[in-house]
Amino acid sequence: MKILMVGTLPKPISPKTTGGVANVVLNLSKKLSDIENVEVYILATNVPHKNYPKWTKYKDDMYFIGKYTKQKPLDLIDYFGFSKMFKTIYRKIASEINYHLFGKLRDYRGGILYLQLQEIIDEIKPDIIHAHHAHANPIASYLASNGEIPIITTVHSFHKLLNVESKKEKKYTEEIYKKNFEISKGIIVNSPYIKKRAIELNCNISKIEIIPNGIDLDYWEPIKKEKARKLLNLNPHSRIILFTGNLEKRKGVDILLKSFKELLNKTKEKDIRLLIVGSGKEEKKLKKMVNSLNLIEYVIFTGRVSQNKLKLLYDSCDLYCAPSIAEAFGLVYLEAMACGKPVIGPNVQGPKFIIDNGESGLTFQRNNFSDLAKKINKLLESDNLRKKLGKNAINVVNERFSWDKISSETLDVYKEIVKNQRCNNA
Numbered sequence: 135m136k137i138l139m140v141g142t143l144p145k146p147i148s149p150k151t152t153g154g155v156a157n158v159v160l161n162l163s164k165k166l167s168d169i170e171n172v173e174v175y176i177l178a179t180n181v182p183h184k185n186y187p188k189w190t191k192y193k194d195d196m197y198f199i200g201k202y203t204k205q206k207p208l209d210l211i212d213y214f215g216f217s218k219m220f221k222t223i224y225r226k227i228a229s230e231i232n233y234h235l236f237g238k239l240r241d242y243r244g245g246i247l248y249l250q251l252q253e254i255i256d257e258i259k260p261d262i263i264h265a266h267h268a269h270a271n272p273i274a275s276y277l278a279s280n281g282e283i284p285i286i287t288t289v290h291s292f293h294k295l296l297n298v299e300s301k302k303e304k305k306y307t308e309e310i311y312k313k314n315f316e317i318s319k320g321i322i323v324n325s326p327y328i329k330k331r332a333i334e335l336n337c338n339i340s341k342i343e344i345i346p347n348g349i350d351l352d353y354w355e356p357i358k359k360e361k362a363r364k365l366l367n368l369n370p371h372s373r374i375i376l377f378t379g380n381l382e383k384r385k386g387v388d389i390l391l392k393s394f395k396e397l398l399n400k401t402k403e404k405d406i407r408l409l410i411v412g413s414g415k416e417e418k419k420l421k422k423m424v425n426s427l428n429l430i431e432y433v434i435f436t437g438r439v440s441q442n443k444l445k446l447l448y449d450s451c452d453l454y455c456a457p458s459i460a461e462a463f464g465l466v467y468l469e470a471m472a473c474g475k476p477v478i479g480p481n482v483q484g485p486k487f488i489i490d491n492g493e494s495g496l497t498f499q500r501n502n503f504s505d506l507a508k509k510i511n512k513l514l515e516s517d518n519l520r521k522k523l524g525k526n527a528i529n530v531v532n533e534r535f536s537w538d539k540i541s542s543e544t545l546d547v548y549k550e551i552v553k554n555q556r557c558n559n560a
Contacts, residue, residue: 135171135172135173135174135261135262135548135549135552136164136260136261136262136265137163137173137260137261137262137263137548138175138176138177138254138255138256138258138263138264138275139159139162139163139170139174139175139176139177139263139264139266139375140177140179140247140251140263140264140265140266140271140272140274140275141155141156141159141174141176141177141178141264141265141266141267141268142155142156142159142178142179142181143156143159143160143176143178143181143198143269144157144160144182144360145158145182145402147160147181147186147198148180148181149181149182149185150180153178153344153380154290154347154463155266155290156180157346157465158266158288158290158348159266160178161348161537162348162537162540162541162544163196164190164192164193164196164537165174165348165537165538165540165541166541166544166545167193167194167195167196168195168541169376169541169545172545173195173196173197174195174196174197175189175197175198175199175254175258175260176192176197176198176199177199177201177247177250177251177254178196178198178199179198179201179247179271180201180373180377181198181201181202182201183188183199183200183201183202183203183250184200184203184494185197185200186198186199186200186494187200187432187550188383190199191546194538195380197366198429201246201247201250202246202247202249202250209311209501215554219554224541227330232355235415243250245446247270247271247274248274248277248278249278251274251275251278251279251280251350253463254278254341255278255279255283260283261283261548261552262283262284262285262286262548262551263275263279263283263284263285263286264285264286264287264288264548265285265287265288265289265318266287266288266290267287267288267289267290267294268287268289268310268314268550269309269310270317271287272285272287272314272317273310273313273314273317273446274319275537276317281317284319284320284551284554284555285317285318285550286318286319286320286321286322286547286551287314287315287318287320287321287322287323288321288323288324289321289322289323289324289328289332290328290347290463291328291462291463292311292328292331292462292464293460293462295307295308295311302393304309308335311332311335311431312335312336312337315332315335315336315338315341318341318550319341319551319554319555320341320343320547320550320551321337321341321342321343321345322327322342322344322345322544322547323342323343323345324341324344324345324346324347324462324484325344325346325462325463325465325483325484325487326487327462327482327483327484327487328345328462328463328484329342329344331445336367339475343543343547345540345543345544345547346463346487346488346534346535346540347463347465347467347468347535347540348531348535348536348537348539348540348541349465349468349472349531349535349536349537350535350537351472351531351532351536352444353443354448354469354473355472356449356473356474356528357446357449358449358473359449359450359451359452361449361451361473362447362450363445363450364443364448365446366443366446366447367406368450369405371405372405372406372408373403373405373407373452373488373514374407374408374409374450374451374452375394375406375408375409375450375451375452375453375454375455375510376409376411376447376448376450376452376453376454376455376470376475377408377409377410377411377412377454377455377456377464378411378412378447378448378456378469379411379412379415379456379458379466380412380414380445381410381412381413381414381415381416381417381420382414382415382416383415383416383459384458384459384460384461385414385416385456385457385458385459386456386457386458386459386480386501387410387416387420387424387457388416388457389425389457389501389503389506390408390455390503390506391406391408391420391424391429391433392459392503393503393504393506393507393510394408394425394429394432394433394507394510395427395429396503396507397507397510397511397514398429398432400507400511401511403514406432406514407432407434408429408434409432409434409436409451410431410433410434410435410436411436411437411438411439411444411447412436412437412438413437413438417435420435421435435498440500442452444469445473448469448470448473448475449473451475452468452475452477452513452514452520453475453476453477453510453513453514453520454466454467454470454475454476454478455477455478455479455506455510456477456478456479456485457478457479457480457498457503457506458479458480458485458502459480459501460483461479461480461482461483461484461485462483462484463484463487464479464484464485464488467485467488467495468531468535468560469488470527471488471494471527471528471530471531472527472528472531474524474525474527474528475497475524476495476496476513476519476524477489477494477496477500477523477527478496478497478498478501478510478513479495479497480496480497480498480500481497481498481499482499482500485497488514490526490530493523493526493530494523494526494527494529494530495523495527496509496513496523497509498514508555526557
């Protein structure tokens with residue numbers, strides 16, 4: 135079976151830092167290509183074509199290529215290389231033009247992708263196309279193949295809908311999602327929350343399969359906390375609470391800071407440190423908040439770190455906490471759990487799906503910093519509870535979230551859809 139993946143890839147292939155979806159595309163492709171008679175080709179939509187203008191071998195039966203960065207006449211703004219200011223203005227106009235010219239089948243970024251996909255499909259002749267994100271990727275794939283190759287779409291989140299600025303833009307974005315659901319033969323979602331949202335946007339429930347994101351168990355195998363702290367030059371005696379992620383409003387770091395302040399006010403233990411790993415738009419605001427709460431002595435902002443250092447930070451902490459306001463899945467919880475750490479997350483959406491409250495971690499009432507402070511204190515006060523939850527967390531990750539399991543379930547979806555397509559064409 136030949137599979138064409140359309141999605142992002144992480145560093146070092148991508149020149150820019152990427153989110154969790156890029157790692158999902160890479161790890162799923164790696165595991166699928168390990169299976170006999172399966173070849174995977176990836177159109178990396180965040181990698182310039184000039185960096186990888188030809189199919190590049192990642193491993194046996196797995197190849198990737200960069201995306202065209204110079205637009206064809208279908209999108210005049212990139213074609214003529216206008217300034218960033220004009221691009222911003224023109225983008226809204228281009229969306230409307232594309233929306234009407236192509237019968238609601240394309241958004242702004244679809245044109246160049248559509249043309250490149252035509253070339254790729256003619257060249258490799260895939261049996262199935264797996265598009266990541268229900269934006270331009272599925273629509274461009276459908277148009278490029280004339281609807282003859284079955285499309286699978288993985289919906290990783292609905293953040294694009296959450297970030298729209300106007301009712302008109304929201305309606306347009308919803309139309310894109312709905313059209314993607316219509317043209318896709320199968321829809322993969324990573325949690326029950328995403329399934330619920332997809333159904334609300336008229337997605338046929340019979341098309342939907344819940345297949346969570348996975349994690350590389352070999353890479354995230356835990357090492358002893360003492361060893362990790364020595365390598366990072368961290369105090370071996372301090373209690374360390376860890377947060378990792380983009381510093382943006384929906385991640386709820388302000389809630390974590392308020393809960394941490396309340397924790398320090400109520401506990402006798404003062405040798406506690408909160409490590410905040412990541413960067414983003416809210417960073418300056420959060421640092422000012424640390425100042426105003428008199429937490430400078432206790433809170434450490436590390437900025438972005440390498441993957442290897444990130445792994446050591448997970449190993450070095452006593453507990454992990456990510457109090458997101460909105461989180462479709464939450465790969466960070468899996469990373470901490472794989473390292474044998476008790477985790478705390480909100481009792482909603484993705485985290486609720488991942489964390490079995492009281493068994494593999496604790497959940498708290500979303501936005502309630504007092505409840506979060508209580509849960510953090512509960513873990514800090516009990517070594518036995520931390521050990522129990524951490525041990526259970528490793529078991530949960532091994533049983534539910536290994537890439538071997540996820541790739542096998544995904545391949546089963548491919549086979550069923552390809553089989554149905556062939557029957558329909560017979």
